[in-house]
Amino acid sequence: MLLFAVISVAIAGGCEVLLDNEEKSKEAPAADGKETKAPARAAPVKKTDSKKDAGAAQSWPMWGGQTSRNMANSFAAGVPSSWDVASGKNIKWRAPLGSQSYGNPSIADGRVFVGTNNEAKKNPEITGDKGNIMCFSVTDGKLLWQAVHDKLSQGRVNDWPEQGICSSPVIEGGFIYYISNRCELVCADVEGFLDGENDGPYKDEKYTSKLDGDFIWVLDMLNEFGVFPHNLATCSPLVVGDLVFLITSNGVERDHIAIPNPRAPSFLAVNKKTGKVAWGSNAPGDGILHGQWSCATYGVANGVPQVLFPGGDGWLYSFKPNDGTLLWKFDLNPKDSKWELGGLGTRNNIISTAVMLGDLVYLAVGQDPEHGEGIGHLYAIDANGAAGDITGKAKLWHYGGEEFKRTISTVAIADGLLYISDLSGFLHCLDEKTGKPYWVYDMLAAVWGSPTVIDGKVFLGDEDGDVVVLEHGKKMKVISETNMDNSVYTTPVAVDGVLYIANRTTLFAIAEKKN
Numbered sequence: 001m002l003l004f005a006v007i008s009v010a011i012a013g014g015c016e017v018l019l020d021n022e023e024k025s026k027e028a029p030a031a032d033g034k035e036t037k038a039p040a041r042a043a044p045v046k047k048t049d050s051k052k053d054a055g056a057a058q059s060w061p062m063w064g065g066q067t068s069r070n071m072a073n074s075f076a077a078g079v080p081s082s083w084d085v086a087s088g089k090n091i092k093w094r095a096p097l098g099s100q101s102y103g104n105p106s107i108a109d110g111r112v113f114v115g116t117n118n119e120a121k122k123n124p125e126i127t128g129d130k131g132n133i134m135c136f137s138v139t140d141g142k143l144l145w146q147a148v149h150d151k152l153s154q155g156r157v158n159d160w161p162e163q164g165i166c167s168s169p170v171i172e173g174g175f176i177y178y179i180s181n182r183c184e185l186v187c188a189d190v191e192g193f194l195d196g197e198n199d200g201p202y203k204d205e206k207y208t209s210k211l212d213g214d215f216i217w218v219l220d221m222l223n224e225f226g227v228f229p230h231n232l233a234t235c236s237p238l239v240v241g242d243l244v245f246l247i248t249s250n251g252v253e254r255d256h257i258a259i260p261n262p263r264a265p266s267f268l269a270v271n272k273k274t275g276k277v278a279w280g281s282n283a284p285g286d287g288i289l290h291g292q293w294s295c296a297t298y299g300v301a302n303g304v305p306q307v308l309f310p311g312g313d314g315w316l317y318s319f320k321p322n323d324g325t326l327l328w329k330f331d332l333n334p335k336d337s338k339w340e341l342g343g344l345g346t347r348n349n350i351i352s353t354a355v356m357l358g359d360l361v362y363l364a365v366g367q368d369p370e371h372g373e374g375i376g377h378l379y380a381i382d383a384n385g386a387a388g389d390i391t392g393k394a395k396l397w398h399y400g401g402e403e404f405k406r407t408i409s410t411v412a413i414a415d416g417l418l419y420i421s422d423l424s425g426f427l428h429c430l431d432e433k434t435g436k437p438y439w440v441y442d443m444l445a446a447v448w449g450s451p452t453v454i455d456g457k458v459f460l461g462d463e464d465g466d467v468v469v470l471e472h473g474k475k476m477k478v479i480s481e482t483n484m485d486n487s488v489y490t491t492p493v494a495v496d497g498v499l500y501i502a503n504r505t506t507l508f509a510i511a512e513k514k515n
C-alpha cells in the first residue's frame with residue numbers, strides 16, 4: 001500500500017523533444033504572480049453569488065491554501081479545539097468518502113472537493129474500483145456531484161488499486177484542476193452537470209448523470225507524452241496567472257531500476273484555458289530514483305518570480321514560470337548519500353512540497369512510506385539572487401540526521417516558528433530563522449499529513465487516527481487529542497470557523513455548536 005497521497009505528484013512529459021515548439025511560443029502567458037482573469041466562459045452563478053456576500057469569502061482553494069504552500073491559515077477564527085466523533089460533540093456533519101482517502105479537502109464558494117475511491121458507491125450505475133473527486137456542500141455535507149475515473153488497465157505499476165485520486169484539486173474561476181488516477185490533468189466545471197449544461201470543448205464524458213463530473217478539457221499525460229507514472233500520479237496542481245503547474249509522477253518501471261521514458265516531462269506548465277502545454281522539463285531525466293510525488297510551489301525572491309519543482313532525483317528545481325528557463329537547483333541529500341532499493345539507503349526522494357516565503361524556501365526529504373523510517377533532512381534555502389547549482393552555498397540552515405527522520409510532510413510557518421512532522425511520528429517546532437528546535441512532540445504513530453497552524457493552534461493527524469491540537473508557541477502544550485475512528489492521512493483545513501478533517505473513509509465538518 002503505498003502512498004503518495006498527501007503530496008501529489010504528477011509526471012509531466014515535459015521534455016522539449018515531445019513538445020510542439022510552435023505551441024510553446026504561442027501558449028506561454030506571463031505568470032508574473034498577478035492573478036489573471038477567469039477562463040473565457042461565463043462565470044458560474046455560484047461564484048458571482050459568493051462575491052456578493054463579501055467577508056464570507058474565506059477559502060482554502062488548493063493544497064496548502066495558497067501558492068506559497070505554507071500550511072498556516074491566516075484567517076480562520078472560532079475553530080474548535082475539541083470535538084468527539086462518538087458523541088457528535090461539535091460535529092457539524094459527516095460525509096462518507098470511499099474506502100481509502102488520501103486527497104486533502106479544497107474549499108471555495110460553498111463547495112468542498114476531496115479525492116477518494118469509488119467505494120462510497122454514490123452512483124449505483126458506476127461500480128468497481130475507480131478514482132473519484134467528490135464535491136460536497138459546506139452547508140450540510142450533501143454530495144453535489146462526483147467525477148469518476150476508470151482505472152488504468154496496467155494495474156498497480158501505474159494506477160495502484162483502491163487508492164483513488166490523491167490529488168487535491170485547485171479551485172479557480174469556476175473550475176477545478178486535478179490529476180486523475182489515469183495521469184490526466186483534468187479541468188472540470190465546479191457545478192458538474194447540475195447546471196444542466198455540458199460545458200467546455202470536452203463532450204466525451206463517459207458518465208453524464210446529474211451526479212457526474214463535467215470536464216472542460218483533459219490532458220492525457222500518459223498517452224500524449226509517454227509519462228510513466230510510478231504506482232500513481234498524485235500531484236495537486238498549482239494555478240498562477242494563466243498557467244497550471246504540475247509534476248507528472250514520471251518514474252521507474254516495475255523492476256524499480258529502468259526508467260521507461262526519462263525524456264518524458266517531469267514538470268509541466270499548461271494553459272489553464274486551453275489545456276495546451278506551455279512548457280515542460282524532464283530535468284531529473286535518468287536521475288529519477290523512484291517516483292515523483294510532490295507538488296509545485298510559486299514565489300518571488302528578490303523580485304524574481306519562480307516556480308519550484310521537487311525532482312525525483314532529490315534536487316529542488318526553480319524555473320521561470322513563463323518559459324521554463326532553469327533559474328537554480330539545490331541537492332537536498334548529502335553528497336555521500338546512497339540510494340538503495342526498498343528504502344535501505346541514505347539518499348532520499350522528495351515527497352513533501354516546498355514552502356516559499358519571500359526569499360526563503362523550506363523543504364525536507366523522505367521516501368515512499370512503504371520504505372519505512374530513515375534519516376531525514378530539512379533545509380532553509382536562501383533564493384535571493386540564486387543562479388545555477390546553489391547546493392550548499394544557499395543553505396541557510398539544515399535540520400536532520402539523528403534528530404529528524406524521513407518525511408512526506410510540508411512545513412507550516414507562523415510568527416517565526418516552523419512546524420514539521422516526520423514519518424516516524426515526531427512533530428518538531430523549530431525557530432524559523434535558525435532551525436533550532438524548541439520542542440518535539442511524539443504522536444506515537446506514523447504521520448503522512450502535515451502540521452497546520454489554525455487560529456493560534458497547531459493541528460496534526462496520524463495513522464492511528466489521532467488528531468492532536470497543541471498551542472502555537474515556543475512551549476509545548478497539548479490542548480486535546482481526539483481519535484477519528486480511522487487513519488488520518490490528510491491535513492486539517494479550516495474555512496469560516498469550520499474545521500474539515502478527512503480520515504480514510506469520512507469527511508468531518510467540525511464547528512462549535514452554538515446554543
Ligand SMILES: [Ca+2]
Pocket residue numbers: 189191192193194195196197198199214
Ligand atoms: Ca456544467
Ligand SMILES: [Ca+2]
Pocket residue numbers: 198199200201202203204205214215216
Ligand atoms: Ca464538458
